[in-house]
Amino acid sequence: MAAVTLLEARALTRHFGGLRAVDGVDFDLAQGEIHALIGPNGAGKTTFVSLLCGRIPVQSGSIRFAGQDITRLPAHRRVRIGIAYTFQITAIYARLTVRDNIALAVQSRGAANLAAETMAALDRVGLAARADMLAGELSYGHQRLLEVAMGLALRPRLLILDEPTQGLANSEIDAFKDLVRGVVPEMTVLLIEHNMDVVMDLAQRITVLNFGQVLATGTPDQIRANPAVQSAYLGG
Numbered sequence: 337m338a339a340v341t342l343l344e345a346r347a348l349t350r351h352f353g354g355l356r357a358v359d360g361v362d363f364d365l366a367q368g369e370i371h372a373l374i375g376p377n378g379a380g381k382t383t384f385v386s387l388l389c390g391r392i393p394v395q396s397g398s399i400r401f402a403g404q405d406i407t408r409l410p411a412h413r414r415v416r417i418g419i420a421y422t423f424q425i426t427a428i429y430a431r432l433t434v435r436d437n438i439a440l441a442v443q444s445r446g447a448a449n450l451a452a453e454t455m456a457a458l459d460r461v462g463l464a465a466r467a468d469m470l471a472g473e474l475s476y477g478h479q480r481l482l483e484v485a486m487g488l489a490l491r492p493r494l495l496i497l498d499e500p501t502q503g504l505a506n507s508e509i510d511a512f513k514d515l516v517r518g519v520v521p522e523m524t525v526l527l528i529e530h531n532m533d534v535v536m537d538l539a540q541r542i543t544v545l546n547f548g549q550v551l552a553t554g555t556p557d558q559i560r561a562n563p564a565v566q567s568a569y570l571g572g
């Protein structure tokens with residue numbers, strides 16, 4: 337793939353005491369791709385994306401984003417240069433309406449037309465009809481969609497989604513897949529996902545983590561056919 341690299345991690349490492357949560361990971365994201373991060377529970381996926389977005393400090397190794405070394409950049413500055421991690425950074429305010437949650441995200445980047453952009457973000461994730469509900473009253477799956485909408489409202493260059501389809505019905509998963517396909521190549525998407533149907537259907541490339549290390553990177557077909565991945569994760 338002769339693509340432009342948006343993000344590049346080298347020898348990225350984060351241990352917790354003796355536990356090697358992320359252990360020397362080399363990782364590249366091509367601009368405009370949908371890239372899935374998979375692996376068994378505890379493989380280090382959430383820790384890895386937390387290092388990328390700055391929620392957890394890096395112990396060693398480096399991260400470059402759009403040509404800039406961001407290894408030590410604080411999380412809020414990473415948001416400003418275009419990295420949005422839906423699950424952690426844009427936490428939902430349960431006692432505000434769905435609309436106001438989105439409006440806060442739109443406002444935070446100083447958008448010119450707050451109301452219109454807020455509705456556009458709601459429309460995009462299919463939550464427009466629920467705009468006036470309190471966010472805390474949404475179903476779990478819809479709260480995850482609200483997080484995605486808040487991430488989108490930030491207009492990031494990189495959207496990191498941590499298990500976005502958890503709690504969604506099958507019809508909603510289909511709508512979610514369309515949504516993600518619609519944001520690339522304008523945005524780049526990094527997706528932590530346990531639902532293998534979603535991963536295989538949506539991702540152009542997949543990275544498999546196991547015990548904090550990269551077990552394999554490749555296209556869905558390559559990953560499916562990889563014997564090490566099958567025994568560690570896909571269960572043959």
Ligand SMILES: Nc1ncnc2c1ncn2[C@@H]1O[C@H](COP(=O)(O)OP(=O)(O)OP(=O)(O)O)[C@@H](O)[C@H]1O
Nearest residue numbers: 352355356357375376377378379380381382383384
């Ligand atoms: N703050 C922390 N302190 C100590 N150990 C941690 C901390 N955060 C994560 N860990 C440990 O690091 C390892 C990797 O966890 P992580 O949550 O990154 O895995 P994961 O691949 O995202 O798992 P899951 O699929 O279950 O979400 C686990 O053993 C976890 O218990």
